[in-house]
Amino acid sequence: xxxxxxxxxxxxxxxxxxxxxxxxxxxxxxxxxxxxxxxxxxxxxxxxxxxxxxxxxxxxxxxxxxxxxxxxxxxxxxxxxxxxxxxxxxxxxxxxxxxxxxxxxxxxxxxxxxxxxxxxxxxxxxxxxxxxxxxxxxxxxxxxxxxx
Numbered sequence: 534x535x536x537x538x539x540x541x542x543x544x545x546x547x548x549x550x551x552x553x554x555x556x557x558x559x560x561x562x563x564x565x566x567x568x569x570x571x572x573x574x575x576x577x578x579x580x581x582x583x584x585x586x587x588x589x590x591x592x593x594x595x596x597x598x599x600x601x602x603x604x605x606x607x608x609x610x611x612x613x614x615x616x617x618x619x620x621x622x623x624x625x626x627x628x629x630x631x632x633x634x635x636x637x638x639x640x641x642x643x644x645x646x647x648x649x650x651x652x653x654x655x656x657x658x659x660x661x662x663x664x665x666x667x668x669x670x671x672x673x674x675x676x677x678x679x680x681x
Contacts, residue, residue, distance in 0.1 A: 561602045569594030598628070609633040 553563040571593045598615040610632050616625040631644030 559604050561604075562599065563602070564597070564599045566597040567595065597625075607635045609635070 553561050555561050571590050596615065596617060598613060600611065600613040603610040612630045613628045614625050615628040616622060620626055627645065629644070629646050631642045631646050633640050633642045635641075
């Protein structure tokens, strides 16, 4: 009973996402986050890069991200830093950093981008947008990205 009460209490005070903050007319900061607790009944970790086993784990599925966007006329610069479930808290990763130019409703981007190969590629780490608990590992863990 105490564990159930604790789970309800924790879930009631967590926030589904962070809002966008306009720092200046051209600069905005936005973010997202999800806090998760996981425990398996198996000693062997069943999910790749998640390390969910028979011990309690508060950061196996926890994800946080911040995105900084700068707009100037038809140009846009964007940087997104994400603490993924497989990352240590002190080592978040730059998920994307790019410059974009928009002309006649066509946007041209250059920089570090997530390839839009799959259905949820652009919001892969924003857990509130999923219809399942986590994206299917068979699809989204097959390509971890290329760092040049």
